[in-house]
Amino acid sequence: MSDLTETGLILNSALMIGFLLVTAAVLLSLWRLIVGPDKPDRILALDTLYVNTIALLVLLDIKLASSLYFEAALLIALFGFVGTVALAKFLTRGDIIE
């Protein structure tokens, strides 16, 4: 971001705010994860953490003007879902592969 044009300035500010908010969201999900109180709360907190991480990765790629980490975000989206399902299934049925 060497040329401080108007768009650059807006993008930079948006990124700053974005990072700030997403980081706050990460910390809040962590808080929910720790205090619970129930197991489904924790699953939801973890799932939210996954989503927030995706946001972080995308923000990072925008900042670096690259697309190197989009795949990582894609995989988190894919795996996060499977993980959430597995954890939830464990709570309802105990046996996740039956």
Added chain:
Amino acid sequence: MTQLALIVLIPFIGALLPSWALTAGRLWSAWVTGGVVVSALALLVAPAWAVMQGETLLWQLDWLPALGLSLGFRLDGLALLFALMILVIGLLVILYARWYLAERDPMGRFYAYLLLFMGSMLGLVMSENLIQLLMFWELTSISSFLLISYWRQREDARRGARMALAITGGGGLALLGGILLLGEIVGSYDLSTVLAAREIIHAHPLYLPALVLILLGIFTKSAQFPFHFWLPHAMAAPTPVSAYLHSATMVKAGVFLLARLFPALSGSEAWTWLVAPTGMATLLIGAYTALFKHDLKGLLAYSTISHLGLITLLFGIGSPLAAVAGLFHIMNHATFKASLFMAAGIIDHEAGTRDMRRLAGLWRFMPQTGLLAMIAAAAMAGVPLLNGFLSKEMFFEKTVYMATFEESTWLLPVLATIAGALAVAYSLRFIHDVFFNGTPTDLPRTPHEPVRWMRVPVEILVVICIAVGIFPSLTFGPLLAVAAGATLQAPLPAYSLKVWHGFTPALGMSMLALSGGALIYAIRRPLFRWHERTLGQLDARWLYEVWERALLQGSRVLDHLIHRRSLQDMLAVLIIAAAAMLLLGFWGMPLTGSATLTPLDPVSAAAAFCLAVGALGTVVLHRQRWTALVMLSVVGLIIALAFVKFSAPDLALTQLAVEMVTIILLLLALHFLPAETPRESSLARKLRDLLLALLGGGLTTVLTWAVLTRPYDSISDWLLRNSVPGGGGSNVVNVILVDFRGFDTLGEITVLAIAAIGIYMMLRDLRLEAPRADAQGRPWSSDAHPLILATFSRLLLPLALMVAVFILLRGHHLPGGGFIAGLIIAVALVMQYLANGVLWTQTRLSGELHPLIGLGLLLATATGLGSWYFGAPFLTSAHGHWSVPILGEIELASAMLFDIGVMLVVIGITLVILIRLGRIGLMQRRAPISNSDPKP
């Protein structure tokens, strides 16, 4: 001369066929096995012709040139002699075994092992590189172990196999040492170089240790005294195996090596004094013991030991003529002893016993077999006009020559004559006790002639015995000449293969031995009684058993000292040792180096905070296992982010995929474990562990800090520079995995595959009681596969597959690759199991999952081997550009195939392990349901 490699390779490949051919019938299995051998023989014809003209054929391929390792085959006279023996007798044994094996014996396994052995033995005799020779040497030990224990339900077979493996394996270890020393002395492991380096070897101070170690290998393999006792116990093998391995071929591997290294090692005092007395002792002890064995095969086994001793003695004498006699006797012994073993097998097969105290008068029942056995036994005894006579007379002649040459060796002809007489006596016993000597009493079966085809191999061998005995120079003569030339690596000495040499001392010794043998046999009864009282009490086996027990006991004591059977205790020792080494090694060095630190940004700080909280949470909540697992997921996720932060996208992707598989794995395991970990540790123990944790963690932090604050050069620059020109890919991580260090990857996926198959087998029959309610006592939800979840997850599969293909294809240039793609596919499939159930998914996946593992390994290996076809070293990658419609310009490397192999292995193992684990409880719960409500 690629043919040479093919000749060795054919039996190995062919070993896959007999079991498969068995589906078409037992006869087919034998035909196919025979066909494999015939094709190897056919390939040998042209090279053999060249060798008979005096050429030495070589074929070499660089393997690990930096370590002096090359794959090389050599066909000279000596190798040809052995290769012919292995293939021809092997063919006869295959024919014989077809009729020998009973219906209930698994024939495919037998032939597969036999071919495995044949390939190993061929590789051994045709090796040009000494290390490679040793490899095949060990393979013969292993295949011999498998063949001896073929009837694995029998205790004596298992014990005999173990003993043979322990003795020959131990000898192999000594041989390895000897060969390494020899290679060190000469500076090369190539046989051609070693054979030409006689002066260097003899002048070197390491000559004696190398010689002793190599001889240990030779003596154990060829059953020389005092290591001879494994051979009689190996007779628990099926008789075709005894005929093939333990008389004609494998036990000759020792004397083969004696002949092979003869030009390089022989001719010193040490050689003569180590080899000749061993041979003489073995010759006498073998012949003496053979006389007193009541078991037919036992007699033949000791007779084999004795003849091996004779051959060893001939090489030990060390003169070129003695070596020629030794080679000649190798050929003769193989023919008559193999036929004798086969005859013994026929007797056992048709009469039901091999005990000479029960057998008698079989002549009336099986005159043809009797005649064949008689001729072969006469050859063994050294009766004129048979091949055994010729080489034995050459042997007698050498001993007389030695005696006239040197006064002190007058004992040699005397002992040789005694051994000859003993051989005559046991040969007489073999014939007289079995075929005459009254009428049989209480035989398990009424004896009769065997099937025609079972006798044919014996007939062929006996005809050879007679033909060689009468026309030696027309039959074995030319082959012996080239073999002797190759053994000596020098012009041949003058010798003549004739039946009649005139009245020589050797002839006198032969006659003396024949009449002396008859005399010994005549007075056998008092001799037997005397033997029972005295020497019969001795058995070398107890020595071995004492040694084996001591070894086991010692290992147990050592194991008890080192192994504390507690993971915590072992870890404590490990951490303390590591900490002590760190403190000792780095004490007094400045902590912080000169490198400038990267500034800290708030996002990273927050992530680090999450990481710390996650880790702490896992520890604090570790008793609640499920919650701890969730905390652990946070740690895994943040570590993936850390990899992103430090520009390692490949690692991030891998970490994410592994993380997911781990969660599923742990959840599967948690289902069968209590929900909470009970409190077991005492306070003192907790304090100790806390201290250890602080010590370990603190030191790791300090060390990491110290390393990261110092500037350092790594090899990554080289890799970055060479990735595109060398591997054709700009993703360095992937290029390293599939190209630069492709061999490591191949090893790793192989280990992984072996582990997965082990897990598969161990979990196969495991059934565990699954809890019927959760930890709080609530019953499980009745809806196993909610509709919405099932429908959504089905949509996920094609998307995930597309992502996987994308990740795989781009892997060579951008973050991705086969490993990650494999995990993605595996997770997507596991998701189907999870959401739709095992039954639903299994019916839609055609076939089993574990063949995927084998397929992947084969593909990866084939890619590696493929580069040989183009004359490049193993696993060399080729790459090129192609322009494809729609997709545009793509670069494909052969490493891509390798990567697909990796992917298949990963999919296979992940699914096999996870699904197997998931089904432990399934069977149990399904069973009662399927009784009342059968499902499709």
